[in-house]
Amino acid sequence: QVQLVESGGDSAQAGGSLxxxxxxxxxxxxxxxxxxxxxxxGKEREGVALIDNDGSAxxxxxxxxxxxxxxxxxxxxxxLEMNNLKPEDSAMYYCAVDLLPTCGWYTPAYNYWGQGxxxxxxx
Numbered sequence: 001q002v003q004l005v006e007s008g009g010d011s012a013q014a015g016g017s018l019x020x021x022x023x024x025x026x027x028x029x030x031x032x033x034x035x036x037x038x039x040x041x042g043k044e045r046e047g048v049a050l051i052d053n054d055g056s057a058x059x060x061x062x063x064x065x066x067x068x069x070x071x072x073x074x075x076x077x078x079x080l081e082m083n084n085l086k087p088e089d090s091a092m093y094y095c096a097v098d099l100l101p102t103c104g105w106y107t108p109a110y111n112y113w114g115q116g117x118x119x120x121x122x123x
Contacts, residue, residue: 002026002112004095008080009117016085016121022078022095022114033103035110036069036080038091038119045094047105049080058103062088085121092116 008020020036035050049069050058057069068081078095096110 002097004097004112004114006093006095006114006117009093009119011120011122012085014086014121014123017081017083018085018119020080020082020093020095020117020119022080024076024078024095024097027076027097030073031097031099032101033098034071034078035096035098035103036078037094037096037107037110038089039094039116040091043091045107047107048093050103050105051078052103053101060105082119085119087121087123090119090121092118 003025004022006022010018012018030053032053036048037045038048039045048060048063049067051069051071066084070079094116095114097112098110
């Protein structure tokens with residue numbers, strides 16, 4: 001059974017930093033694509049950062065230069081380093097796995113999702 005478990009969400013002041021983690025279990029092979037998504041109340045879920053099997057990363061424009069996605073294949077863990085946080089970054093953050101190498105922003109393409117971890121940024 002595949003499980004994704006996020007952690008690291010917290011409350012932070014604007015300008016602060018947080019580091020999210022996502023531990024993946026139940027997959028016996030490397031995942032072609034993993035990503036972080038977020039959803040704020042009343043808004044659609046949006047992609048934040050993606051990383052493919054080669055380690056190439058993509059970011060939504062609003063977080064470029066502030067967020068960094070990385071992974072540790074040995075620990076089966078995905079990370080999201082978030083710096084210079086803004087109130088508009090407040091949302092539930094989810095990690096997800098796409099078993100195909102498409103590695104795009106289309107959320108229905110992702111096969112497995114975690115339960116989410118809450119990030120709240122105050123001004």
